[in-house]
Structures are given as structure tokens and as C-alpha cells.
Amino acid sequence: MSKRLFRSIIFILLTSTVVAQNDSVKVQREYNTVQLPIGEEIIIDGELSDKAWGNVIWDDDFTVFEPDNGKKASQRTKFKIAYDAKFIYVGIRCFDSIPDKIEKRLARRDNFSGDWIEVNIDSYNDKRTAFSFNVSAAGVKGDEFISQNGDFWDASWNPIWYTAANIDEEGWTAEMKIPFSQLKFGAAEEQVWGLQIHRRYFRGEERSIWQPISLEAPGWVSEFGRLNGLKNIEPQKQLEIQPFLVNQFDSYPSETGNPFRDGKDYILNAGLDAKIGLTNDLTLDLTVNPDFGQVDADPGAIALDGFQIFFEERRPFFIENKNIFDYEFADGNDNVFYSRRIGRSPQGYADVTENEFVDQPTNSTILGAAKFSGKTKNGWSLGLLESVTGKMYADIEDVAGNKRSELVEPLTNYMVGRVQKDFNERNSYLGGIFTATNRNLPNHLEFLRSGAYTGGLDFKHNWKNRNYYVEGNIVGSHVVGSEEAIARTQNSITHLFQRIDAGHVSVDDTRTSLTGTGGKIEIGKAGGGNWRYDGGIIWRSPELELNDIGFLRQADEIKQTASVSRLFIKPTNFYRRANMELSQYSTYDFDGNYNRIQYQFEGFINYKNNWWTEVGAAHKPRIFSNTVLRGGPRWRWSDENFAYLFFGSDSRKKLSFTLGYVNSQAAENNFSLARYVFRLYYQPFDAFNLSISSEFEENPNKTQYVTETNFNGDARYITGNIDQKTFSTSIRFNYSINPNLSIQYYGEPFISRGTYTDFNYVNNPIAEKLNERVTLFSDNQISKSTSTDDYLIDEDFDGAIDYQIENPDFSYVQFRSNLVLRWEYVPGSEIFLVWSQGVVGAGNPSETLGRNLDQQILGQKKDNTFLLKATYRFIL
Incomplete structure (x- = not known):
């Protein structure tokens, strides 16, 4: 352990022993x-x-x-x-x-x-x-x-x-x-x-x-x-049954010769949800063939760093009582249970020839799910969730009409068990979690893990009128599978055991399991007076793997955190309330590398007239990454500074707005970010409101990773100067005829375009100076193919092509919209009329965002869905 990390831990422990001298009596x-x-x-x-x-x-x-x-x-x-x-x-x-x-x-x-x-x-x-x-x-x-x-x-x-x-x-x-x-x-x-x-x-x-x-x-x-x-209240055992019926018609542009894209589909679906009170405080939820339709689509997003994107859960069955199942063990979105894994998109793809068409399922069918959850008067929080997703097949048909099916997602069972116990007059709790994922794998899907198991213990103790706390948890994971599945896990971006300069991990192609741990310990002051502070340690071992039923972005990290904040809670003639915070964190990997340190300031003020301002700034004097080169050596970014400023008007008014600006700048112009945010809310009369949220972002980077290739038997890591621009706007309106009958619209276009120039190769990835980290290809080394869109590289100037790289330019376009009539005709029972539109495609990277918006969204025929859904809740 480094001296810096040791000093940080000592500082946290010492400052956290301070107690308030004048606690008020409630x-x-x-x-x-x-x-x-x-x-x-x-x-x-x-x-x-x-x-x-x-x-x-x-x-x-x-x-x-x-x-x-x-x-x-x-x-x-x-x-x-x-x-x-x-x-x-x-x-x-x-x-x-x-x-x-x-x-x-x-x-x-x-x-x-x-x-x-x-x-x-x-x-x-x-x-x-x-x-x-x-x-x-x-x-x-x-x-x-x-x-x-x-x-x-x-x-x-x-x-x-x-x-x-x-x-x-x-x-x-x-x-x-x-x-x-x-x-x-x-x-x-x-x-x-x-x-x-x-x-x-x-x-x-x-x-x-x-x-x-x-x-x-x-x-x-x-x-x-x-x-x-x-x-003498008699506990009321809840018994509710809610059947539903969905009538859906899809229309979309037809594709000549494709039997699966003939221009229209019709779907009739029915299912059942039930809620059974086993006792007054413990409930069993059941669902058969659930309909997990949602009004809002997931927002548009594109990740050039290779990591998975976290999306919020929107499905009612998994949302209810989710606090009981929650086990956020570290920071960010890392969680032992991430319910969006259940019903995920199939992970396999059909093997087809040039003359075959494929109908690939977009989600796995949840055959059934049951959830037992609640909290007893003695302070026991209990949760048990069991779900089975069915085998999913891609339907394949060739031009001659021959049909076949290919399995793309196996029969899978998911289980989550959670328990917590309050004690010490509800000032403390101790809990645990266990999850299991089991797949029935045929030979051609053995790249998936056959089983994944996690277990964890968590606790929290409050004292001094709950003003002070210490909390922590520990997680252990064990995944099993074929040699192919475990090698694939070791090589994934979450782990990257193939890193050529890692002294503590390496890929073992013979392994059939991985076992890892993670967790955190934090201590701090949460109340009393105007000051708050906390500090802690988070770790994720190299073999920790949660992504079968949890969410884990990156393993192999030790993180130290500390923060102190000051609240201004007594109003003045200038403000109603305000706060400011200083925070610091540093990270290490399990090989002992000191990778990052960051210092940050944040402040917020709500003025007397209810306008507000939010500001922040940070300095990152040290930024190393084990993941930028996707299995290559450790990479160094130039020092970075960033700042943001947001301010907004009084949200109570019929018309209110928010303006925001975020700027990040690295030394030597290694990379930068400029984000502009505009939000508008308008309510011209009591029954109608309209909101618009727009963002435009420019994110150039001189060393954006492109690909790995081979030069004279050695790995060669190629980066380039990307000019990336992204625009998105979400539009919503709601017209309420009465509290139980409303019309709602949601629409969001999303466009992201990236063009690359000044390709280079990594020379010394941890050099302090940017020009020592990479070597720029000269005009005599790089050229563009006349027959393809690839770049041809003659690195050694001998007149022969040493390797080639695909043109990485991209333009991603997405549009989603929903128009929904919702009527709660009796409490708990609803009728929905829905019209959805959508289009996803690739624009021309050489065109502007505005022209791609016109050509790919406004000028394209869209997929349309018309849906009628009716539910009735029987209370027995």
C-alpha cells in the first residue's frame, strides 16, 4: 500500500471520530x-x-x-x-x-x-x-x-x-x-x-x-x-389479480425478397399479474407471460470506450420493492442485482449465408417470474426472486423458401435472495444477498457462462442521533463455464487479463471458473450542524464478475474517496439555501499501479427569487488507464481540468428554463469536451405542459483508440484524431383531461457523428509528453484504398502495405416517439392507446448533423406500432 493511500485512510479515521458537542434534543x-x-x-x-x-x-x-x-x-x-x-x-x-x-x-x-x-x-x-x-x-x-x-x-x-x-x-x-x-x-x-x-x-x-x-x-x-x-387492526392479506390483453399492429418499410420484412405484423398477447399477501407484511408477486412494454424508449447513447451502457429499469414487476433487492456494493452503477439482465437481448447470432434472411428476436421471453418480498415488524427485510427466460430462436429463410431456426439464447434461470435485519433500536442493520444464474447450453452457445453465483454481506451502523455512520459490504463471485467462455471472460473489457504489461494477471485458456471479491467501507458524518464529511475504500478484484445478473463496469481497482461539505441552511436576503463540497479520490490496480487522482469542487445556491446556480470544477493531475488500448499496455492521458456551470429560473412559473455548459480540457490539447444544455418547461394552462431538453456536445480527441493490428510480429495499437459531435433533444407534452385521463407524447432524436484524421500508432504509452506517446503517420505512410474504404499503411517505407485499417468514421442516428392515451377507468385498472414511431440507422459521416437529421430521421419512412392494452385489477 502506498504512503499516499495510507495517509488518506488515517485522515479519514481521525476526522470521523469527531462528534458534535451540542446535539439538539428532538x-x-x-x-x-x-x-x-x-x-x-x-x-x-x-x-x-x-x-x-x-x-x-x-x-x-x-x-x-x-x-x-x-x-x-x-x-x-x-x-x-x-x-x-x-x-x-x-x-x-x-x-x-x-x-x-x-x-x-x-x-x-x-x-x-x-x-x-x-x-x-x-x-x-x-x-x-x-x-x-x-x-x-x-x-x-x-x-x-x-x-x-x-x-x-x-x-x-x-x-x-x-x-x-x-x-x-x-x-x-x-x-x-x-x-x-x-x-x-x-x-x-x-x-x-x-x-x-x-x-x-x-x-x-x-x-x-x-x-x-x-x-x-x-x-x-x-x-x-x-x-x-x-x-386491534386485523392484518389485511392482499390478494390482487390483474390480467391484461394487448392488441398490437406493426407497420414498417418492406424489404424486397425478405419474408420477415413484408411491411406489417399483427400480435395478440395476453398475460396475468398477481399479488398475494402471505401475511400482512410479506407479499408474493407472480407474473405469467408479462408485457414489459414501456412508454419511454431508452435514450440514445454511443460508447466509444467499449464499456456497456447502463439503462434504468422501467418494468413495473422489477421496480416494485426494488429497494429490498438493491445491493449497490461499490460506486457508480455497480450492483449485484441488475434486473435488466432478465429478458435481455439474445447473446447469440444465427450463422447465415449470403442468400438467407434472418428474423432475430430483440429480447428474451420471460416465461414466468415470482417475487416474495416484504418487511416484518421485527425488522427483517426479506426478498426472493425467481425468473425463467425461454429458449429464443432466430428464424431463417433463404430465397428458395427453405426455413430453419437456430437457437440464439438458451433456457436460463435467475434467482436472487436478499435479507436484512434491523437492530439497535433501528439504528443498525446487517444483511446478505445471494444470486444464481444457470443456463442450459448447447454446444454452439458454449461461449456463454453456464453458471454464475454471487454472495455478499452488508451492514450499517448509525450513532449520535444518526448523525454519524459507518457502513460497508463485501461481495464474492464465482462463474463457471467452458474453457471458451472463461477465456472470453478474461479477455473482456471488464477484465483484460491479456494486458501485455500486467504482472498480476494473464489469460489461462484452460480455466473453467473465476472467483473474485469486491466491496467497500465508508465512515462519515451525515447530520448535525452545517458540516458533512465521509471517506472510504472501495475495491474490485481482477476476477470479480457480476454481469450475468448484476452490473460491473470494471474490475481490478482499488479506490480511496474523501469529501467534506458545508451547508448554508439559514436563509438570508440573498439566498434560500446553499451548499459547497470538496472531494478527492485516487485509484490503484492490484498490480500496485497508481493510476489516478482527482480533486473536485461543487457548489449550489438557490436564490431568494427561486432562481438557482450550480457550479463545479476539477483537476486531474494524474490519469492512467488499463483499458484504453483494449488489452494493450497501460495508457497515460494528459492532465485534465474541467468545469461546469448551470443556472435556471423559478420552476414554479408557467415558463421556466435551464442553461448549462460543461468544458473539459486536457494538456497539449490531448482531448477536450464542450457540452451545451438547454431545458425549457412551459405550462400555458393548468391542463397542459410541454418540456424540451436539448444537448449538443463536441468531443475531439487526438488519441481515440481505433484498432489493434500486427506489424512484423508485434502488436500495433492505432489511434486517431476524432472530431465527434452529438446532438439529442427530448420533447414531452402532457394534456390532462382529468386526473385519470391524459394524453402524453414523448419523442427524442439522437445523432452522433465521428470523423477521424491524423492516424498514429502508440510508441510509448506512459510517456509524459503526447508526442512521445504516439507517432503520427506521414503522408508517405498512409493512403486510402481506391477499391475499398480502408486505410493502407506502409509503416517502414518499403513500398509494400504492412497492414490496413477499416475506416472508423461513423454516423449513428436514432429516433423514438410515443403518443399515449391513458385512462384509469377504475382505481388500478387502465386502458392504453399507443402510437409509437422509430427509426435507427447510419448516416453519412461526411455530412453535418443537421443534414443527417433531415435525411435519416425526417426524410426516412419510420417503423410504426399501434397498440391497445387493457388491464383490470381484481381485488379479492
């Missing part, structure tokens, strides 16, 4: 509810006029959370809570001194616009997770599952509940009716739940709360008040 508020008498009923119309409300008392005295934390709220709020055998009821009165100016913006579910009120219930009483129910003055419903003590809010959680709002001469009122079956709690004679009521007073952009929480607090859920009086 006074926990309580609300005592009562059960409604038999026969008395509350009708959910938003008017609070039912006689049954007289059985419970009002509570108020809300204080400001932001901006003037702790002060009395400028507008009064009061609420009541009652319950019966199956439901909990919340009635809220939001007083407003100018009722005509209450902002009542219509939107789709989970769009939190205008004035709203939010009820947070920690029915587990674990001080880490909660259920959030929100309604706006316009009656728009929102709901989220809160985890990580308020750090993560999952809007994909869509329980069945009932709400309404009404505006009157005193302000506005709201009623909520929440089934106990949608909450999770253990059996007890009297329940004690965490409770918070949170109001947004839109006009003054003031957030007020029932239970006071300091902005110095280490979290959200842990600071809740208490809801008492819930006596």
Missing part, C-alpha cells in the same frame, strides 16, 4: 386516532362534511421545513386521522389567505405540481422506509415508496387508494382513504407508526411540516412523529 409529536363507530361512513369527496369526522380531533401547529426552517408556517394547516376495520382516513384543511391564487395544475399521476399535501406513514416503524400519499389541490394523486431514510423516493409504486380535493372560501381541503392492505405492518394489539404531514404552499414556495425536522437532520423518516391509537 421533541417527537404524537397524534392519537380513534376507530369510527360501526355504521358511520366517510365519503371521499374532499369536503370533510361527513359526520364521522367528528369522532377525531384536529391537530395543527405546522412549522416551516424550507426555507425558514423552524419558523411558524405562513399559512395554517390542520388534519384529522380516523380508521375502521379496513381503511385509514386522513382529512386535511389547507388554509389560504387568497383562495383564488391556489395553484391547481392538472397532470398525470405522480406529477407533483401546484399546491399539494403529502402524508408519510412509516407503518414498519423502522425509521428508514415509509409509504407516501400525495394529493394536489387539483385532485391529482401521487404515491411513492420511501427508502434509505428519505434518500430514495420510488414513484413507480402504485397502490390502490382513494382521494379527492376541493377548493372553498377558506382555502382547500383533501380527503384520503387508504386500505390497510396497501400498507405493511405486523400483528400487534396497538400499532405505533411513524407519521409526517407535509404541505407545499406553492405561491410562497414554502414547505411546512407537522413534525418539525431540522435541515441539519441526518435523514427524513427517522425524524417522524408518532401515530397512536390504531388498536
Whole structure:
């Protein structure tokens, strides 16, 4: 271990032992509810006029959370809570001194616009997770599952509940009716739940709360008040069955002679989702032939570094309760469980001749999946997921009409098991995870791993009112397969065991398994006062492999991190709040190479008028990479500096915007980046909103990797000067006829173009000076073929071609759009009418982005999909 790394660890441990001397004592508020008498009923119309409300008392005295934390709220709020055998009821009165100016913006579910009120219930009483129910003055419903003590809010959680709002001469009122079956709690004679009521007073952009929480607090859920009086509630075992029917018609440009592209397809699909409450706090989710259609396509992206691209999960079955299965063991997106592996694109391709046509499946079919998950009153979080994807075949037909099929993805079983246990009065937890992937492989798919297994342990301990914490985890992986599969794994960009200058790894073509470890340890201060800090160590051993059911970008790394931040939480005449942070990290590989160090500053300020500015800058005096040359020697980049500036207007206004600029510059003009960002939001009237987000990026690089070739028996690594430009724009609009009926549009063109000049070969990859790292080909060494588009290289000037490289110029064009009519005709049951358009292709690299946009997107016939989907949720 280097002296620099040792000193960093000592600094982190010493600074983390500091404790605050003046911790404030939190006074926990309580609300005592009562059960409604038999026969008395509350009708959910938003008017609070039912006689049954007289059985419970009002509570108020809300204080400001932001901006003037702790002060009395400028507008009064009061609420009541009652319950019966199956439901909990919340009635809220939001007083407003100018009722005509209450902002009542219509939107789709989970769009939190205008004035709203939010009820947070920690029915587990674990001080880490909660259920959030929100309604706006316009009656728009929102709901989220809160985890990580308020750090993560999952809007994909869509329980069945009932709400309404009404505006009157005193302000506005709201009623909520929440089934106990949608909450999770253990059996007890009297329940004690965490409770918070949170109001947004839109006009003054003031957030007020029932239970006071300091902005110095280490979290959200842990600071809740208490809801008492819930006596003898019988746990409601959830039983919901939701069949669906999808009727789909596809039209697209036909291809002459191709039987699989005749211009149209028709698909009728049906399936079933079910949710079974085994107990009130543990649920079994089942799906048969699931429909994983989604409104938004994945954003356009292109990766010249060779690494896989991470995409967010959008499928409801995998999103619900995903916090229980989450195991982010390091940093970035690395995770033991990455659900997008299930149903992935087939990894094999059909072997065809020139006279054959292929219909290649785009995704693997999920035959079925089951998920058991929940949390018990004793603090046990439990999760078990099992899924099977079927064999996928590519259909092949030749010009004579002969047909055959070829297996491109094997039958695969995925399993994930997760457990966590809270203890120490919910201030600590200890957990574990286990995953398994097993494939039934025929001979021609033995390049895939036959099995992959991971296991891990994680923990977190909070102390001093949760202001201080230490957390960590460890992961172990074991993958097995044929010699071909394991050699392929060793040579993949995640591992690169073939690196010619690596002294600690090498490719062994006889191996049939790999075993690795990874993990992190972090300690820091999360609350109390205006200062926060943390520091830690992350590692990924060379043989760690998670990509069968997890996500791992790069193995063989040790990373040290440290950061300190200052919060400015007391408003002034200039700002509402602000913060700034200094951070530093350095990386090493397991061969002892010191690869990188970075120092970074970030700052944010929210001005008094609700405009804001975000700035940042970083210095990277040392940048080495083991992956740039894709198995070649370690590479050095020139020193880099980068900075960014974003600012935006008040997001409450009918018209708001964000402008941003990012600039990165390496020494000797090795590479640079200039990114321009523009975002616009416009809501001309309450029922309609439009948003546009555009980015333009220029990213030239004098040493962009091109290929590896051979010269006189030695490896030769070719790079070039790339001029890369990328443009993307996403456009969205939403028109809400009422809170349950809306029309939404999403469209995004994406264009990326790269042209190469000044080809060169790597000479001394770790030289400090750029001209010593690479040698530029002269005009006498490189020429372009007259018969192909390849470049011909005569490196030794003997008049004979030593090697050739393919022209790496590219232009990638993608367009995706969706127009969706959504109608929730009864709670939990929906009808979708969808029109999707798309085109993917290659433009002309010599043309401008604008001309490629015109020719490849606007001027091309597009694939069209018309879809009708209907669901009905039976609650039994």
C-alpha cells in the first residue's frame, strides 16, 4: 500500500471520530386516532362534511421545513386521522389567505405540481422506509415508496387508494382513504407508526411540516412523529389479480425478397399479474407471460470506450420493492442485482449465408417470474426472486423458401435472495444477498457462462442521533463455464487479463471458473450542524464478475474517496439555501499501479427569487488507464481540468428554463469536451405542459483508440484524431383531461457523428509528453484504398502495405416517439392507446448533423406500432 493511500485512510479515521458537542434534543409529536363507530361512513369527496369526522380531533401547529426552517408556517394547516376495520382516513384543511391564487395544475399521476399535501406513514416503524400519499389541490394523486431514510423516493409504486380535493372560501381541503392492505405492518394489539404531514404552499414556495425536522437532520423518516391509537387492526392479506390483453399492429418499410420484412405484423398477447399477501407484511408477486412494454424508449447513447451502457429499469414487476433487492456494493452503477439482465437481448447470432434472411428476436421471453418480498415488524427485510427466460430462436429463410431456426439464447434461470435485519433500536442493520444464474447450453452457445453465483454481506451502523455512520459490504463471485467462455471472460473489457504489461494477471485458456471479491467501507458524518464529511475504500478484484445478473463496469481497482461539505441552511436576503463540497479520490490496480487522482469542487445556491446556480470544477493531475488500448499496455492521458456551470429560473412559473455548459480540457490539447444544455418547461394552462431538453456536445480527441493490428510480429495499437459531435433533444407534452385521463407524447432524436484524421500508432504509452506517446503517420505512410474504404499503411517505407485499417468514421442516428392515451377507468385498472414511431440507422459521416437529421430521421419512412392494452385489477 502506498504512503499516499495510507495517509488518506488515517485522515479519514481521525476526522470521523469527531462528534458534535451540542446535539439538539428532538421533541417527537404524537397524534392519537380513534376507530369510527360501526355504521358511520366517510365519503371521499374532499369536503370533510361527513359526520364521522367528528369522532377525531384536529391537530395543527405546522412549522416551516424550507426555507425558514423552524419558523411558524405562513399559512395554517390542520388534519384529522380516523380508521375502521379496513381503511385509514386522513382529512386535511389547507388554509389560504387568497383562495383564488391556489395553484391547481392538472397532470398525470405522480406529477407533483401546484399546491399539494403529502402524508408519510412509516407503518414498519423502522425509521428508514415509509409509504407516501400525495394529493394536489387539483385532485391529482401521487404515491411513492420511501427508502434509505428519505434518500430514495420510488414513484413507480402504485397502490390502490382513494382521494379527492376541493377548493372553498377558506382555502382547500383533501380527503384520503387508504386500505390497510396497501400498507405493511405486523400483528400487534396497538400499532405505533411513524407519521409526517407535509404541505407545499406553492405561491410562497414554502414547505411546512407537522413534525418539525431540522435541515441539519441526518435523514427524513427517522425524524417522524408518532401515530397512536390504531388498536386491534386485523392484518389485511392482499390478494390482487390483474390480467391484461394487448392488441398490437406493426407497420414498417418492406424489404424486397425478405419474408420477415413484408411491411406489417399483427400480435395478440395476453398475460396475468398477481399479488398475494402471505401475511400482512410479506407479499408474493407472480407474473405469467408479462408485457414489459414501456412508454419511454431508452435514450440514445454511443460508447466509444467499449464499456456497456447502463439503462434504468422501467418494468413495473422489477421496480416494485426494488429497494429490498438493491445491493449497490461499490460506486457508480455497480450492483449485484441488475434486473435488466432478465429478458435481455439474445447473446447469440444465427450463422447465415449470403442468400438467407434472418428474423432475430430483440429480447428474451420471460416465461414466468415470482417475487416474495416484504418487511416484518421485527425488522427483517426479506426478498426472493425467481425468473425463467425461454429458449429464443432466430428464424431463417433463404430465397428458395427453405426455413430453419437456430437457437440464439438458451433456457436460463435467475434467482436472487436478499435479507436484512434491523437492530439497535433501528439504528443498525446487517444483511446478505445471494444470486444464481444457470443456463442450459448447447454446444454452439458454449461461449456463454453456464453458471454464475454471487454472495455478499452488508451492514450499517448509525450513532449520535444518526448523525454519524459507518457502513460497508463485501461481495464474492464465482462463474463457471467452458474453457471458451472463461477465456472470453478474461479477455473482456471488464477484465483484460491479456494486458501485455500486467504482472498480476494473464489469460489461462484452460480455466473453467473465476472467483473474485469486491466491496467497500465508508465512515462519515451525515447530520448535525452545517458540516458533512465521509471517506472510504472501495475495491474490485481482477476476477470479480457480476454481469450475468448484476452490473460491473470494471474490475481490478482499488479506490480511496474523501469529501467534506458545508451547508448554508439559514436563509438570508440573498439566498434560500446553499451548499459547497470538496472531494478527492485516487485509484490503484492490484498490480500496485497508481493510476489516478482527482480533486473536485461543487457548489449550489438557490436564490431568494427561486432562481438557482450550480457550479463545479476539477483537476486531474494524474490519469492512467488499463483499458484504453483494449488489452494493450497501460495508457497515460494528459492532465485534465474541467468545469461546469448551470443556472435556471423559478420552476414554479408557467415558463421556466435551464442553461448549462460543461468544458473539459486536457494538456497539449490531448482531448477536450464542450457540452451545451438547454431545458425549457412551459405550462400555458393548468391542463397542459410541454418540456424540451436539448444537448449538443463536441468531443475531439487526438488519441481515440481505433484498432489493434500486427506489424512484423508485434502488436500495433492505432489511434486517431476524432472530431465527434452529438446532438439529442427530448420533447414531452402532457394534456390532462382529468386526473385519470391524459394524453402524453414523448419523442427524442439522437445523432452522433465521428470523423477521424491524423492516424498514429502508440510508441510509448506512459510517456509524459503526447508526442512521445504516439507517432503520427506521414503522408508517405498512409493512403486510402481506391477499391475499398480502408486505410493502407506502409509503416517502414518499403513500398509494400504492412497492414490496413477499416475506416472508423461513423454516423449513428436514432429516433423514438410515443403518443399515449391513458385512462384509469377504475382505481388500478387502465386502458392504453399507443402510437409509437422509430427509426435507427447510419448516416453519412461526411455530412453535418443537421443534414443527417433531415435525411435519416425526417426524410426516412419510420417503423410504426399501434397498440391497445387493457388491464383490470381484481381485488379479492
